[in-house]
Amino acid sequence: MSLCSxxxxxxxxxxxxxxxxxxxxxxxxxxxxxxxxxxxxxxxxHELTEHTERITGIDWAPESNRIVTCASDRNAYVxxxxxxxxxxTLVLVRINRAATCVKWSxxxxxxALGSGARLISVCYxxxxxxxxxxxHIKKPLRSTILSLDWHPNNILLAAGSADFSCRVFSAYxxxxxxxxxxxxxxxxxxxxxxMLEHKDSDGCGWVHSVSFxxxxxxxxxxxxxxISVADAAKGKEVTHLTTDYLPLLSVLFVGPTEIVAAxxxxxxxxxxxxxxxxxxxxxxxxxxKQSSKTTTSAMQHFRNLDKKATEEDSxxxxxxxxxxxxxxxxxxxxxxxxxxxxxxxxxGAMVIWEFKH
Amino acid sequence: xxxxxxxxRFRKVDVDExxxxxxxxxxxxxxNQGGPDEAEVDGLLRQGNLNGALHAVLKNPPLNTKNHNxxxxxxxxxxxxxxxxKSSDIEKAVGSLDKADVDLLMKxxxxxxxxxxxxxxxxLLQWHEKALxxxxxxxxxxxxTTRKTV
Numbered sequence: 001m002s003l004c005s006x007x008x009x010x011x012x013x014x015x016x017x018x019x020x021x022x023x024x025x026x027x028x029x030x031x032x033x034x035x036x037x038x039x040x041x042x043x044x045x046h047e048l049t050e051h052t053e054r055i056t057g058i059d060w061a062p063e064s065n066r067i068v069t070c071a072s073d074r075n076a077y078v079x080x081x082x083x084x085x086x087x088x089t090l091v092l093v094r095i096n097r098a099a100t101c102v103k104w105s106x107x108x109x110x111x112a113l114g115s116g117a118r119l120i121s122v123c124y125x126x127x128x129x130x131x132x133x134x135x136h137i138k139k140p141l142r143s144t145i146l147s148l149d150w151h152p153n154n155i156l157l158a159a160g161s162a163d164f165s166c167r168v169f170s171a172y173x174x175x176x177x178x179x180x181x182x183x184x185x186x187x188x189x190x191x192x193x194x195m196l197e198h199k200d201s202d203g204c205g206w207v208h209s210v211s212f213x214x215x216x217x218x219x220x221x222x223x224x225x226x227i228s229v230a231d232a233a234k235g236k237e238v239t240h241l242t243t244d245y246l247p248l249l250s251v252l253f254v255g256p257t258e259i260v261a262a263x264x265x266x267x268x269x270x271x272x273x274x275x276x277x278x279x280x281x282x283x284x285x286x287x288x289k290q291s292s293k294t295t296t297s298a299m300q301h302f303r304n305l306d307k308k309a310t311e312e313d314s315x316x317x318x319x320x321x322x323x324x325x326x327x328x329x330x331x332x333x334x335x336x337x338x339x340x341x342x343x344x345x346x347x348g349a350m351v352i353w354e355f356k357h
Numbered sequence: 358x359x360x361x362x363x364x365x366r367f368r369k370v371d372v373d374e375x376x377x378x379x380x381x382x383x384x385x386x387x388x389n390q391g392g393p394d395e396a397e398v399d400g401l402l403r404q405g406n407l408n409g410a411l412h413a414v415l416k417n418p419p420l421n422t423k424n425h426n427x428x429x430x431x432x433x434x435x436x437x438x439x440x441x442x443k444s445s446d447i448e449k450a451v452g453s454l455d456k457a458d459v460d461l462l463m464k465x466x467x468x469x470x471x472x473x474x475x476x477x478x479x480x481l482l483q484w485h486e487k488a489l490x491x492x493x494x495x496x497x498x499x500x501x502t503t504r505k506t507v
Binding site: 118142143163164202204205206224225242243244245246247 | 378380456460492493494495496498499501502503504505
């Protein structure tokens with residue numbers, strides 16, 4: 001695992017380009033910085049400054065090399081690289097509250113945008129008028145959408161929301177794609193159709209993050225005090241595991257049965273899902289180095305005791321990240337077998353982890 | 358000139374009640390939600406069966422009722438049971454509870470903190486420490502995020 005610090009500001013979100021030589025991140029303000037890896041250092045090569053409020057989501061489409069960004073200013077822009085300069089195109093999302101998250105679909109012909117306006121905006125490019133249009137999914141969302149993830153078939157969309165439920169919708173746009181075949185989630189999929197809705201009755205809080213498995217048959221999500229998996233292959237049965245840790249903020253399927261989740265405990269956790277009723281915690285993925293106790297002089301020891309009433313001089317956490325992890329992203333491999341994944345946190349650091357299967 | 362003679366009753370209107378987008382919790386009324394059985398718990402306490410009293414008082418929590426009286430009575434009963442334990446027995450008692458009961462105990466403990474009386478806070482703090490060791494931070498998160506408060 002390797003850590004790279006991008007300053008002291010928290011990193012709200014990040015996205016990698018296709019060959020993972022460039023990373024787009026936002027340091028908790030209205031600017032997106034694109035860094036390129038030159039040797040061992042990350043050098044800033046571009047700055048995207050079209051948004052007026054804090055950026056809440058960035059996604060980089062690997063094949064078409066387009067970046068979509070969304071911010072609290074209720075706008076989203078699609079950026080294309082022309083002559084080494086990123087040019088923005090405004091997307092008409094028609095929301096009256098901040099946008100919270102954005103994700104390109106697997107085929108990159110559309111993207112989904114979650115917002116505080118209690119709706120999901122699915123946006124696609126219309127050739128004749130040369131602009132980006134959007135269609136809204138409103139019912140039965142009752143509160144802010146916190147996270148989105150696409151199913152591999154490019155049609156189904158999972159959404160985690162602040163009304164304590166996780167849902168799967170169909171985002172089929174007939175203008176730009178063919179009718180989808182039946183999947184384990186259902187057969188009829190008109191736009192906005194609700195394929196799964198799971199509200200946790202025990203009050204496990206907001207659903208912070210959702211992730212489909214590589215096949216699309218399983219859906220994992222994390223809430224304030226639990227992690228759950230819905231299995232479409234087994235009749236949409238939901239398996240639930242309450243955690244003993246601080247809330248998890250991001251979840252990722254890294255293999256057919258392995259899940260990595262991270263959050264306010266500043267450390268990624270590994271879970272395994274083998275079937276309905278079999279969701280278990282495996283281990284913490286951050287092996288803290290046993291910091292050798294540096295020999296402090298007697299004077300230092302008593303000075304600490306006097307000033308701070310402690311004997312140790314350390315305020316650092318044992319984990320690599322010194323503050324909550326906000327987002328996990330695949331770096332190499334795909335959901336069926338992830339080899340490396342990255343995490344960004346409120347401490348301004350980006351860490352690349354290796355996953356051993 | 359200085360006194361506003363027009364009625365200002367509109368300022369006391371609760372606007373949120375009229376918001377059509379207001380989030381309303383679904384009310385699934387469960388049976389057996391009237392609160393723990395006082396007679397049973399009383400009996401067990403008098404017999405000196407403290408562990409039994411603890412298990413009995415954690416049954417039928419008044420989660421779904423909007424009946425504040427039931428919740429008050431349940432809370433007072435729980436604090437009574439918790440106060441009658443000796444400090445050294447608390448750890449074993451918590452060990453005998455299953456996960457759902459530990460979460461429920463945490464809910465009662467935090468509710469007890471809201472209205473301290475006499476010695477209750479000290480006792481509740483001891484219980485809190487032992488329950489935390491078993492339930493972890495997750496149990497406290499569940500107290501904070503639950504829609505069904507005890």
